[in-house]
Structure formats: C-alpha cells, structure tokens
Amino acid sequence: MKAKPIAGAGAVLLCLGVGIWGRTSQAAPAAEGPKWSASEVDLFKTLALDGSPPPSPSNRFAENEAAANLGQSFFFDTGFSADGSQGCVSCHKPALYFTDGQPLAVGLGKLTRHTPSIMGSQWNSFQFWDGRKDTLWSQALAPFEGELELGVSRMHVVRRVATEYADEYASVFDELPSFDVSERWPAQAMPVPKDPQHPWALAWEAMDPADRELVNRVFANVGKSIEAYERMLTPQSAPFDRYVAAVEAGDMSGAGHLSPTAERGLRQFIGPAGCIHCHNGPMFSDQSFHAIGLESVFHSTEIDLGRAAAIDELLADPFNSNGKYSDSEPVDELVYLNPEVGDTRGAFRTPTLRNVQATAPYGHNGQFRDLNEVIEWYRELPRVPLAGHRDKILKVLPDDVITADLIAFLESLTGQLPAARWLAAPEQN
Numbered sequence: 001m002k003a004k005p006i007a008g009a010g011a012v013l014l015c016l017g018v019g020i021w022g023r024t025s026q027a028a029p030a031a032e033g034p035k036w037s038a039s040e041v042d043l044f045k046t047l048a049l050d051g052s053p054p055p056s057p058s059n060r061f062a063e064n065e066a067a068a069n070l071g072q073s074f075f076f077d078t079g080f081s082a083d084g085s086q087g088c089v090s091c092h093k094p095a096l097y098f099t100d101g102q103p104l105a106v107g108l109g110k111l112t113r114h115t116p117s118i119m120g121s122q123w124n125s126f127q128f129w130d131g132r133k134d135t136l137w138s139q140a141l142a143p144f145e146g147e148l149e150l151g152v153s154r155m156h157v158v159r160r161v162a163t164e165y166a167d168e169y170a171s172v173f174d175e176l177p178s179f180d181v182s183e184r185w186p187a188q189a190m191p192v193p194k195d196p197q198h199p200w201a202l203a204w205e206a207m208d209p210a211d212r213e214l215v216n217r218v219f220a221n222v223g224k225s226i227e228a229y230e231r232m233l234t235p236q237s238a239p240f241d242r243y244v245a246a247v248e249a250g251d252m253s254g255a256g257h258l259s260p261t262a263e264r265g266l267r268q269f270i271g272p273a274g275c276i277h278c279h280n281g282p283m284f285s286d287q288s289f290h291a292i293g294l295e296s297v298f299h300s301t302e303i304d305l306g307r308a309a310a311i312d313e314l315l316a317d318p319f320n321s322n323g324k325y326s327d328s329e330p331v332d333e334l335v336y337l338n339p340e341v342g343d344t345r346g347a348f349r350t351p352t353l354r355n356v357q358a359t360a361p362y363g364h365n366g367q368f369r370d371l372n373e374v375i376e377w378y379r380e381l382p383r384v385p386l387a388g389h390r391d392k393i394l395k396v397l398p399d400d401v402i403t404a405d406l407i408a409f410l411e412s413l414t415g416q417l418p419a420a421r422w423l424a425a426p427e428q429n
Helices: 038-045 065-078 136-145 154-164 166-172 201-207 210-232 239-246 260-270 307-316 369-379 405-412
Strands: none
Touching: 038 201, 038 239, 038 260, 065 210, 136 210, 136 369, 154 166, 154 201, 154 210, 166 210, 260 405, 369 405
C-alpha cells in the first residue's frame, strides 16, 4: 500500500533536516524546470519574506534605536552573570546565526534543551521551545535568573545597569537610584517560587513593596532594550525569496535563483512531503506546538512535558503581556490557554526553517547531529512518545520524496547575517 503523504505535525522536524546522505541514490525525475500553476505560486508566495517583523505592542520601546543600542550592550556584557563568564552572546553567537552549535545549551551549567536561533524569533507568538514566555522582552529576562544560565538575581541586574549604564538608561527610560548594597538594597534578591526559603527570596520579601516595584520596572526595561536590539537581527533575503520575486514578476524560471533540484524540493515541500502544513508563513513556522515523539528526558529521569508544563508558568508570570509591566492592553490569547488539554503533553514549538543550513544540530533536545539524521528519523518514526501521544496526523515520509531535492530547497532558505554593526559589542564596532 502506498505510504500516505506526510502532513501537519509530520513536518515539524522533517524540514528541519535533510542531508546529503539518506535516500539520495534514488534517481531524480528527469524534467525541465517546473511550470507553476497560479495556485502553487499563490501558495509559495506566502513563504517569502514580507518586510519587517510584526509589531510588539507590549513593548513601546521595541522600535527605539537608542533602546536597541542599549540592548546591544546588555546582550554582549558578561558582567551580568554570576562569575563574569556568561552573557546572552554565550549561547547566541553571531557567527553561528545566533545559536551555539551544541546539542544542549551550556551556561554556568548544561541545560536540558537546544539553543534556538534568535533570528526569526521576532515573529514568534510564544518564546522558548515550550512557549513559557509570550514576548521577546520577557524571554530575555529569564536567563539572568536561570541557575544554570547567568545565575544572578534581578537585584544584581539592576545594580549593574545603575553602575555601568546609568546615563544610557536614563536617556531612554528614567534616572536610576544607585542601588548600592545596603539595608535597603540587598546584594541579591528576587522571587524564587520553587523555594520561598531561598536566601534571595527571603531578601526580596524583606524589601519595601515600592522598592520591589522599582526593581521590577527596571528589570522589565532591560528586557525591552534587549528585544529592541534583537529585532535588528531579522532573517535576510535568501535565494528562495529572490526566486519568488522573479516568479511574481512573470519569470517562471525564477531567474535561476533555485536549481532544478531545489525547484523539485519546493514542489515536494508544498506537496507530497506536507512540510508546509506546519512550516508555513515567512518564518516557515505555524507558531504552534506539536508532539512528534522525540526523546524528551531531563537529566535521564524527569520527562519533559513541554507545552503542558509551561502554560501555568506563563499565566503566573508578572512579565507576561497581561502584566503591569506590559505596554499593551490585555490580550485574549492568554485567557484561553489550558494546560489540561492532552495535546500539549510533549508538544514543542514549530521551529523556523530560515537559515536552517547554518543552525545544526536539530530538535528541541538537539538529538540530531546533522540533517541526514532528521530525515531518516522521519522515514521511520521510531519509538513510542514518553509524554502524551504523537500527533495523529503524522505519517512516515513517503519513499518518493527525495532527500536530495529537499536538501537543495532547504539550503535556499539561508541568507546573510544581519548588518555587521549588530554582530559585536558596540565598543567593538
């Protein structure tokens, strides 16, 4: 019986990786360049870059260049970490398209998930693999307080801002107190929901509520500055985008921007391989969450529940879109989130395919060393999921979908890095 075309969640990682090995020995069909129908052109036009990222209503400084310059300084500053060795740039290296090239992220310790690229995150409805943050600025705050990431408290963060960036901060936001260590301003302080007896949590509770509010406000502004910077790191035009522009202009050959092999890969991507069902839009992501059945274990013992475990955390986050530090009106999307929905167990966000050629390894757990490993996994769909169930729409990849074709197409999604001025600390430019 002929294998069914893959669809829906089946594309979540299929098009994250296809390699130069696998089933490339199959003879590619001999044909001239494809002749696209009007409906096919309309379909792949929706995949091309279409300008600037969507607005960020919860951050009124998102388009502020002075905020972006300040956020750039924060991004490259390792002084925000507990031992002075780590910064945002430690896991998001510009030369690696703002990834780290490792299976699992490493800060002060080894984390449990792979580092996704920042490029394309400006389009995300939710951040992190599990969506536990709903804005890019609130996502930027989490690593500061992550024990295995930068390992400091928000009190440490705002004190460094006051010490090193007081004038720059004041030019964008407001003037700061010194935050000198004193009875009023403890050395380290922040809420620690999982351990209310932690010394930092006790110090936080001992602070005057108005002082806690001031620290939170400055801390939120640090995240908003980092988002303003990260919005400069958008994916750049790739051969595929130039191909689409040529086809739109009436040149069905795409002005040669895709090889015949890549054109066949595009046809498979939007057709029998079904990748487009989950990898759609200009970022090649449906911005949703899917359980595809990858191994998901924390420290070899605790199962990673993904989206199911993140929803309560998001709803309780004081820095979410409906919190007091947001610059937007409350949003409805948080009201309807339900962690009890079974399909959220073991589900992870559909990653972008932009620049996928340059961002190995693959998967939320980094288990695929190269693109070939991913496509072979999709041809077999091995193992029973450890959490929840595999999306029912997921089917094995049909044999007549040729690896080499998809490789060539996916390679056409990689563009240049952003402008050089954004790829290093400001003082290095």
